[in-house]
Amino acid sequence: xxxxxxxxxxxxxxxxLAGLPGCATFGTQQALAPDVDLSRYxxxxxxxxxxxxxxxxGMVGSYFDVSFPDGKVHDVYEGHDGSFSAPLSRFVMRGxxxxxxxxxYWRESPFWPVYLSYxxxxxxxxxxxxxxxxxxxxxGWVLSRQPQMDEATYQALLARFxxxxxxxxxxxxxxxxxxxxxx
Numbered sequence: 001x002x003x004x005x006x007x008x009x010x011x012x013x014x015x016x017l018a019g020l021p022g023c024a025t026f027g028t029q030q031a032l033a034p035d036v037d038l039s040r041y042x043x044x045x046x047x048x049x050x051x052x053x054x055x056x057x058g059m060v061g062s063y064f065d066v067s068f069p070d071g072k073v074h075d076v077y078e079g080h081d082g083s084f085s086a087p088l089s090r091f092v093m094r095g096x097x098x099x100x101x102x103x104x105y106w107r108e109s110p111f112w113p114v115y116l117s118y119x120x121x122x123x124x125x126x127x128x129x130x131x132x133x134x135x136x137x138x139x140g141w142v143l144s145r146q147p148q149m150d151e152a153t154y155q156a157l158l159a160r161f162x163x164x165x166x167x168x169x170x171x172x173x174x175x176x177x178x179x180x181x182x183x
Contacts, residue, residue, distance in 0.1 A: 041127060073118075076092050084177075095108035106119075106120075140161055
């Protein structure tokens with residue numbers, strides 16, 4: 001079993017049993033993106049920055065592919081552990097879109113009975129960038145259809161997170177190409 005999958009499964013269970021916000025609740029208490037078009041949202045999203053959690057810490061070249069077979073959420077995460085020469089690690093989340101949320105609130109599970117919240121806070125009109133949050137604002141992701149993002153766009157997206165109450169000092173850039181790794 002890969003490092004990510006083993007760590008993810010064990011830690012998610014421990015966190016949920018300890019009462020991590022969002023594991024057992026449905027309230028978002030955050031403004032969600034209106035009317036997300038799932039057919040346009042589907043596909044590959046590169047993780048430009050995140051508030052890293054244990055399974056993503058130190059990962060490079062990470063992205064996820066999302067699809068909706070039979071109307072269900074299928075979210076496949078892949079990334080390299082610390083170096084682009086490391087093999088891709090992968091984990092899969094499955095779930096559903098919460099009805100009545102404009103397709104912006106999902107419940108995803110690495111394994112039954114644990115479900116985590118996926119909150120689409122913003123998606124650009126052209127579906128090229130997106131912001132995903134989490135209840136409690138302890139985690140967040142800056143996403144792009146391209147593996148690189150200019151600084152002005154990145155700062156504008158961070159400003160959206162700040163306006164939503166996130167601590168933007170917690171976000172870390174995720175290297176998407178080898179020359180972005182600092183020695």
